[in-house]
Amino acid sequence: MAGSSEIYPVAVIGGGPIGLSSSILLSLRGIPHILFERRPSTSIHPKACGINQRTTEVFRKMGIEDAVYAVAGPPEISGRTAWYTSLGSEGKEVASRYGWGAGPYTEEFLKHSPSKYAILPQIEAVKYRAEVMDVSERERDGYVVLKVRFAGKEPDEEVRARFVICADGGRSFTDKLGVRWLGEKDIYNMVTAHFRAPLTKLHPDPRNFITWFTHPDLGGSVKTGFLYQIGPWPAGPETDEEWVFVCMPGGTDPERFEPEAMANRIRNTLQLPDLPIEVVSLSPWNVNAIYAERYRASKRVFLAGDAAHRIPPWGALGMNSGIQDVANLVWKLDLALQDEQKYDKLLGSYDTERRPIGERVGRTSLRNLRSHSLVMDAALGMSAGNTPEQNWAALTPYFDPAHPEYARKRAAVERALKTLDSEFKAPGAEVGWxxxxxxxxxxxxxxxxxxxxxxxxxxxxxxxxxxxxxxxxxxxxxxxxxxxxxxxxxxxxxxxxxxxxxxxxxxxxxxxxxxxxxxxxxxxxxxxxxxxxxxxxxxxxxxxxxxxxxxxxxxxxxxxxxxxxxxxxxxxxxxxxxxxxxxxxx
CATH class of the missing domain: 3.40.30.120 (Glutaredoxin)
Structure with missing residues (x-):
């Protein structure tokens, strides 16, 4: 088996935002390292999009903060969200609000940090054809051996490193390393669609970054789905507008959801039957709120990002928590590389400090998800257990000022919007941990x-x-x-x-x-x-x-x-x- 006698100070598994952040933070400190990414080309499927102030502070330290702002969503679409029954001729706006430090929250958020909240969908740009197949620790020799399979090359190669940051997105290594997952797993099946469509001119309020749908026929919020825009900005007549739609696939196996079926689902939800849609990619996934039982998988291997915690996206805390993981870890590795024995307990504090954060944000994000049905739909009187007729009957008074239930339902929705502060106006969760x-x-x-x-x-x-x-x-x-x-x-x-x-x-x-x-x-x-x-x-x-x-x-x-x-x-x-x-x- 091919190999090398060189021992890298650090090896990073995974070239997503967490792995790349690890690499930059190591490079800033002059720490030699090697990064492995299994993908052969750029990922085209957008993922995390909200970047909170603690993360933009890390980007500030990296020297890339201004570059992130330059390609992030413009202020006019980055601070509002709304609920609609649909976008069609019969569609109605249920409610709208500001969030993420915009509008009335601007001055408050500016006091928290020198950095700003940003909206930037994650589309990865890494082109390494190297998949780490196995990791084995040789403590007697003071290093870890990584078995790496390079595309088009045989046999697999051995790479040695003193420490390993596993940021592989939770695909396999957490399990391979014998680390158990704790928390709630496989709560819902979901499908995300990245698509192109001329939607801005059809949207009643294109300022809304996220549009949530709660349709009586589909049983309310969670089952109906939500939509957000990912640019390019500004949208114009000749612009190929890109959007993301997320929904439960219903009775369809999410792994078998075909592009045309998803296009029809989007048209049906939006109530825009003639909308031209080009589906760019589909990604089935499960809602999980789980965390690794230990973030220090072994003496020399550390888990970060989705390899350490898988967090529902409601509240945009997943990628942010991952980047904050490695901000905590890398400075400790820097010292341990200088005196490993002295700073071993400091390395152990990575688990002590970060694991409770991963557990808490998972619970918080799951509560945010459930609040859409338990709070917003409940305020309207809709439920997935009702018939469409029952849901329509419950919703109608909300839009009829003459109805005796009108004032009560309006007040209930206002209370629901306040409850949803935990997702849309939550600086305590984002920067107060x-x-x-x-x-x-x-x-x-x-x-x-x-x-x-x-x-x-x-x-x-x-x-x-x-x-x-x-x-x-x-x-x-x-x-x-x-x-x-x-x-x-x-x-x-x-x-x-x-x-x-x-x-x-x-x-x-x-x-x-x-x-x-x-x-x-x-x-x-x-x-x-x-x-x-x-x-x-x-x-x-x-x-x-x-x-x-x-x-x-x-x-x-x-x-x-x-x-x-x-x-x-x-x-x-x-x-x-x-x-x-x-x-x-x-």
Whole structure:
């Protein structure tokens, strides 16, 4: 069997958004690695499309944020969603709303991050013909052997790596590695269609990025399907408009759903019988809300993205969680490659920190899915268990102001829209998640983590409460250089080094400067410092006094905060602080 004696520091399995993000984050740190993608060409089927602010922050660190915005959906179609019975002549709008930080939520979301929410359908662009067939760990030798099958080449080759990031989309390796899946599996069968059609001119409100359909004949929301646009933008008379339609296939085997059958299903749902449709691709899939029992599959192999969690797309948390997985993992691998024995527990914290996030977002996304029928359809009085006649009878009063049930049904739909904030206006879920295990001194317990946990102990999803409690993301604040006549602003996030922790000090001369080291970079924000607190937001949110400091990890997570209480911080004591926040001493 062909092979090589070279040992790569890291091998990445999978060239989707998670694998590619891993590759970029490794490259930024100068870590040699190799990436394997089994596909022979670009995937043409669109997948995830909502990119939340924590993910665009990662793209900001990668240096690709502006490039993402340049090809993302324009603002006029990226912030609205609506429910219709259909788009035909008899179709009616049930309700519409803003979401994803647009409209009335714009100012609120701008306070959360230097980065913006973006709509960009995932169409992958990787062209490697290399499929990893097997992974075996040889701990005595200190590496992993990957058996790789290159298209058109025989025999299979062996590739060695010290660590492996498995981001293969959950296709096989999680099972091959003997890692069990937990949660709810195969909840619904679905089919996604990528198609071209001149729909913009036929849509009553083309500002809506997602259009949900709840038709009485089809039993309500979940069974009727939903539609979203993927460009190109702006649409014009000669534009080949591209759309995605998602539905349950009914009694048809989703694996056997043919393009013409799907085209007819789309026309029937939209009630546009003469709509010309070109089906580009079809993709059957199952709704899962599952997560791996461990993200560190073995000492040297780590699961990320769909290999670690498969999340329903309602709420757009799947791809985002995957990219946030590798943002957590790569800086830890960087240190472990320098001293593997010392930082083994730090690598173990990848599972401790990220696995609860994957479990929670799966539950949240599944609740979002079910809310469309349990909340919106229930408000209208429709149900998949009703006959079409019963559903029509329930829906009719909603559109008739003279009907005695009109006001009640309208109020019920308004309440349903509020419930659906968990999908469309959920900064707490998107940017407010945190790592309880990193709160070593239990600072968050007294305040329910600054309000981010409700009284029931669940994450507060509707609002984000910035905090420097260890384990939380460092709060966003704009800074500027003293005396800069341009008044150019820099975000606190932008000060975080790739390969060091950042110690944010509030005042020069206290003594924190002596803690500068290969592991810690010091920046002073405030009196006599390197930066001026442009809007006073850092002073308001930092959670420490004028002689205090906040320590931030390379992934933007607060590791520690404290005061210089005795005026002469013991460097040995600081070493113990660092050991603790790096999971070296517990």
């Amino acid at each position: 945190f790592y309880p295990s990193a709160d070593f001194d239990g600072e968050g317990a007294a305040s329910r983590h600054g309000g981010q946990l409700g009284e029931d102990g669940e994450l507060e999803t509707e609002f984000y409460y910035p905090s420097t409690i260890p384990g939380h993301h460092v709060p966003h604040a704009w800074l500027r250089e003293p005396g800069d006549p341009s008044d150019k602003k820099v975000a606190v996030f932008d000060l975080i080094p790739l390969r060091q922790m950042l110690l944010l000090v509030r005042r020069r001369g206290v003594g924190w400067e002596q803690l500068e080291s290969a592991l810690v970079h010091v920046e002073i924000v405030g009196e006599g410092g390197d930066w001026v607190d442009a809007d006073g937001d850092w002073a308001r949110q930092c959670g420490v006094g004028e002689e205090g400091a906040v320590l931030v990890r390379p992934d933007g997570i607060v590791a520690w905060r404290g005061e210089w209480t005795d005026g002469s911080k013991d460097v040995d004591q600081w070493g113990r602080v660092l050991d603790r926040v790096m999971y070296l001493a517990q």
